[in-house]
Amino acid sequence: MKRNIIITGGAGFIGSHVVRLFVNKYPDYRIINVDKLTYAGNLANLRDIEDRPNYRFVKMDICDFEAVSALIKEENVDGIIHLAAESHVDRSIKDPFTFARTNVLGTLSLLQAARLNWEPMGWNCPSEESSDVRIPCRFYHVSTDEVYGALALDKPEGNPPYGTDFFREDTPYNPHSPYSASKASSDHFVRSFHDTYGMPVVISNCSNNYGPYQFPEKLIPLFINNIRKGKPLPVYGKGENVRDWLYVEDHARAIDLIFHEGRTAQTYNIGGFNEWKNIDLIKVMVKTVDRLLGNPEGHSLRLITFVTDRAGHDLRYAIDSTKLHNELGWEPSLQFEEGIEKTVRWYLDNQDWMDNVTSGEYQRYYEEMYKL
Secondary structure (H helix, E strand, O other), X not given: OOOEEEEEOOOOHHHHHHHHHHHHHOOOOEEEEEEOOOOOOOHHHHOOOOOOOXXXXXXXXXXXXXXXXXXXXHOOOOEXXXXXXXXXXXXXXXXXXXXXHHHHHHXXXXXXXXXXXXXXXXXXXXXXXXXXXXXXXXXXXXXXXXXXXXXXXXXXXXXXXOOOOOEOOOOOOOOOOHHHHHHHHHHHHHHHHHHHHOOOEEEEXXXXXXXXXXXXXXXXXXXXXXXXXXXXXXXXXXXXXXXXXXXXXXXXXXXXXXXXXXXXXXXXXXXXXXXXXXXXXXXXXXXXXXXXXXXXXOXXXXXXXXXXXXXXXXXXXXXXXXXXXXXXXXXXXXXXHHHHHHHHHHHHHOHHHHHHHHHXXXXXXXXXXXXX
16 A cells, blocks of 8 residues: 655654665655754765655754645655654753754644644545545654663673663653653653544654664764774763663664554554663773774773763663564564674774764755755
8 A cells, every 4th residue: 555654854863764664665655754954864874765766855844833734735644753853862951942842842743733634534544546545644753761761770780681670661751851851741742642632643662772874972873983083982970871772773673563563542662672881882892893993902992981970861771672572573683792793884884974974064965965
């Protein structure tokens, strides 16, 4: 069945992997990539599919309600996968208003535009092939595990898991940063549109993602690049904070499954079953990068620099993905050691991409190409 799907934030890290998966896997679908192209949006992430006949890019601010509503109507959109978000915690601490605008008001703009287009049709959009064939509409909101707050680190020594508790779909929300508070608020708005209007929605909350095309302010690409250039590796506190790591292509596969097969009004947690203390993760990266660069083992450990801890820094995140596995059969395809090897190789093999991003050259290229 032909579908017309908007993917917001599709030029970003996770979004570009989702766009690529849908464009390649579903040639009968029309995929509309909506992205404002802020600093973290990079159309070079999608150069391999930008000329596909079932793909369209639209530069748009999701807070522009009139433009969003017009696009949904113009493209006869029957599905929205919403990934567009400000996501860097440090930036949210410095500029919470931007996070509230994009993550809360942007989500509300999308919800209201979709409702006004879909509700009069009984939440079923007519197919392009026949007005008698109706496609159930769906609004899929991609969120984060950070809305749940923090977990206890009650097994600090030995091997993971580092605690006895995990984030589950019914874990109460307890956000600790402006970023996580903005995502928690947007989650509540999505649920409210189902409860108030009957909108067919689904939500997923994911753990930390890693892999190719991640903007280099994030830990893994930042440290790979710094090791390559011999720059310091700044570690918050003592590096004892624990995160659950998920390879980005596994996340994209989960989004595909949930969009097509997830139950309406349900939440699904997506995690890698992959807990690592930050300092242990960094040592694995150092060892991997040094080996691939031909450096002596331990050569770049000297770059590790401990810095003042981040304000409101959550101690531990760990997700229980049992529901997603039991209902839809999803599980991560890579162990972390495999994923980090694949990731490090990608960044070292694509140094031009990294250099263009860190210099800002990618923005100038596409501003000229698209006359943005």
